[in-house]
Amino acid sequence: MLFRNHYGVDLGSSSVKVYSAFRNKTYIEKNMVAYRERKILSMGNDAYEMFEKAPADVTVNSPMAFGMIANLELQEIVLYSMMRKIDHTTGLGADMYFAVPLDMTAIEKRAYYHLVNGHWLRKNRVFMVESPIADAIAMNVNLEKEEGSMIVNIGAQSTEFSIITEGKIIISRKIPIGGRQMNESICSEIRKQYNLQIGTRTAKRLKLVMGRLNDQKKEARKVVGIDSVSGLPREEVVSASVVNEGITNCVNQIASEMKTFLERTPPQIAYHIAKEGIYLTGGSTRLPYLDNYLASYTGFAFNLSDLYETSAVRGLEKIIRDRELRKWAQPVKQKKL
Numbered sequence: 378m379l380f381r382n383h384y385g386v387d388l389g390s391s392s393v394k395v396y397s398a399f400r401n402k403t404y405i406e407k408n409m410v411a412y413r414e415r416k417i418l419s420m421g422n423d424a425y426e427m428f429e430k431a432p433a434d435v436t437v438n439s440p441m442a443f444g445m446i447a448n449l450e451l452q453e454i455v456l457y458s459m460m461r462k463i464d465h466t467t468g469l470g471a472d473m474y475f476a477v478p479l480d481m482t483a484i485e486k487r488a489y490y491h492l493v494n495g496h497w498l499r500k501n502r503v504f505m506v507e508s509p510i511a512d513a514i515a516m517n518v519n520l521e522k523e524e525g526s527m528i529v530n531i532g533a534q535s536t537e538f539s540i541i542t543e544g545k546i547i548i549s550r551k552i553p554i555g556g557r558q559m560n561e562s563i564c565s566e567i568r569k570q571y572n573l574q575i576g577t578r579t580a581k582r583l584k585l586v587m588g589r590l591n592d593q594k595k596e597a598r599k600v601v602g603i604d605s606v607s608g609l610p611r612e613e614v615v616s617a618s619v620v621n622e623g624i625t626n627c628v629n630q631i632a633s634e635m636k637t638f639l640e641r642t643p644p645q646i647a648y649h650i651a652k653e654g655i656y657l658t659g660g661s662t663r664l665p666y667l668d669n670y671l672a673s674y675t676g677f678a679f680n681l682s683d684l685y686e687t688s689a690v691r692g693l694e695k696i697i698r699d700r701e702l703r704k705w706a707q708p709v710k711q712k713k714l
């Protein structure tokens with residue numbers, strides 16, 4: 378029986394995932410805040426609704442950038458408002474398990490501590506689990522074997538490659554490319570091919586309905602954008618092949634970084650990874666046929682997780698529910714910082 382409430386929290390640049398042990402359930406909300414000067418207008422999914430539609434004096438953005446906390450105060454507000462919605466909590470006295478990036482500086486670690494020991498969230502205990510470890514636990518990877526496993530997470534603003542042997546991450550690399558860069562790449566392809574400027578939200582919609590990395594279906598969608606020459610709004614029918622050209626440009630960068638990463642991996646480890654397959658997760662791996670595409674680019678086999686964006690928070694859930702797994706969480710105390 379758990380007396381204190383336990384939460385698992387994965388702060389992503391695109392969404393916050395929170396597991397509540399009390400409810401035994403995971404909640405996902407957009408990691409966005411809309412504000413005018415110092416006044417908060419909306420948060421989470423409501424703020425995302427305003428994204429790219431808000432008037433000029435309203436700022437809408439994410440408190441996380443490239444997988445790091447960029448605005449502590451706003452991030453605390455988003456997390457607190459989510460926890461209030463879930464458990465009607467006061468924000469006091471819980472155990473908070475965070476999936477965190479590797480190689481954080483002392484200042485970045487301190488940010489996680491202060492996030493839940495600040496204005497609204499107080500007196501909470503903090504535990505950190507390295508994200509790739511949380512992903513691996515969720516995907517049932519045996520962390521303690523000596524041969525080595527490779528985990529790849531393709532998120533919204535970052536892609537991370539990690540190799541784990543004997544319970545440690547021995548090599549890792551994070552690149553600032555993810556789903557958002559795919560959206561931007563779609564925008565620039567459409568600008569090139571149609572002389573039309575569209576917003577990244579429209580690009581994302583095109584990605585979700587037509588994005589796929591194999592033989593194209595002959596599809597097209599109508600969009601409205603701004604004509605690059607006249608500056609006037611214009612309608613255009615955008616074909617799937619243009620959208621996928623944009624996506625492919627971005628995926629090729631990820632694939633080529635992955636290939637270089639694998640080439641630098643010690644041969645005995647690479648040999649085992651080739652046999653076992655690379656574990657693939659993160660929201661952007663929902664892109665149809667991405668695993669096949671990466672497999673033919675790199676020559677390695679892939680195990681695609683069906684957890685996608687929720688894998689890290691699922692790992693935290695397992696750690697919270699199973700005492701045996703608690704060793705993967707490091708407590709963070711204020712005096713140590």
Ligand SMILES: Nc1ncnc2c1ncn2[C@@H]1O[C@H](COP(=O)(O)OP(=O)(O)OP(=O)(O)O)[C@@H](O)[C@H]1O
Pocket residue numbers: 388389390391392393441443444531532533534535536555556557581584585588659660661662663664665685686
């Ligand atoms: N069906 C889909 N096809 C392609 N991309 C998708 C699909 N569904 C979601 N995505 C993308 O997944 C990304 C969100 O993934 P995820 O939640 O793992 O990112 P995050 O954890 O918030 O970001 P990061 O880890 O980079 O900070 C978004 O960019 C979104 O566009």
Ligand SMILES: [Mg+2]
Pocket residue numbers: 388389390532533
């Ligand atoms: Mg993530």
